[in-house]
Amino acid sequence: MTGNGVIQLNNVSVTYGQNRVLDSIDFYLDTGEFCYVIGKTGAGKSSFLKLLYCDVKPDKGMIRVADYDVANLADKKVPYLRRRIGVVFQDFQLLPDRNVFENVSFALRVTGHKKRFIKHRVLEVLGLVGLSHKRNSMPDDLSGGEKQRVVIARALANEPRLLLADEPTGNLDPDASSSIMELLQQINNRGMAVLMVTHDYETIRKFPKRTVQIENGSLNDIKVL
Numbered sequence: 373m374t375g376n377g378v379i380q381l382n383n384v385s386v387t388y389g390q391n392r393v394l395d396s397i398d399f400y401l402d403t404g405e406f407c408y409v410i411g412k413t414g415a416g417k418s419s420f421l422k423l424l425y426c427d428v429k430p431d432k433g434m435i436r437v438a439d440y441d442v443a444n445l446a447d448k449k450v451p452y453l454r455r456r457i458g459v460v461f462q463d464f465q466l467l468p469d470r471n472v473f474e475n476v477s478f479a480l481r482v483t484g485h486k487k488r489f490i491k492h493r494v495l496e497v498l499g500l501v502g503l504s505h506k507r508n509s510m511p512d513d514l515s516g517g518e519k520q521r522v523v524i525a526r527a528l529a530n531e532p533r534l535l536l537a538d539e540p541t542g543n544l545d546p547d548a549s550s551s552i553m554e555l556l557q558q559i560n561n562r563g564m565a566v567l568m569v570t571h572d573y574e575t576i577r578k579f580p581k582r583t584v585q586i587e588n589g590s591l592n593d594i595k596v597l
Contacts, residue, residue, distance in 0.1 A: 384433030395589030411586035458527030517548030
């Protein structure tokens with residue numbers, strides 16, 4: 373640990389009813405680090421991610437994300453935390469009645485940026501993900517890989533410190549999956565921390581990075597062979 377990590381959890385537990393999903397876990401993600409999170413369905417991967425953007429509160433423990441004390445964060449401060457975190461979903465969650473530019477700009481308009489800045493930033497992130505030429509296209513006209521690139525561009529719009537990717541290749545064919553992984557690595561190489569939930573062991577083998585497993589309420593670093 374270097375002391376300036378983007379995520380730090382100490383002795384964190386989450387319980388739903390009688391089911392303790394996460395049991396006194398510790399986790400640290402350094403600035404600029406890339407880490408996979410694996411585990412069986414129902415193991416607690418979604419709860420783990422939701423802790424980080426304050427959609428789930430822990431029963432106990434300390435959580436710091438992007439310099440915010442998440443476990444004790446007041447509701448009015450949650451939107452400020454979420455501006456520091458980009459989230460990429462498996463099912464895209466694009467607005468079907470708005471084109472690519474409008475889908476990405478939405479993330480900036482809700483935070484009150486001026487039109488000139490929004491235009492510049494949207495074109496910048498669309499260029500980063502290789503979709504400048506698709507800025508006027510509608511979501512239904514895009515391939516699955518292109519949709520996921522739009523989602524990544526939207527997640528990057530507010531220049532977050534951390535990118536959370538929840539099964540970003542889960543709905544994609546192998547070629548599109550590899551393309552998205554290469555893009556995530558490029559983003560990580562620019563200095564952004566990436567935490568990615570996946571069931572795809574082949575992706576981990578092809579793009580090896582630190583990997584942690586959630587199992588029986590515990591979280592531990594593992595090696596995927």
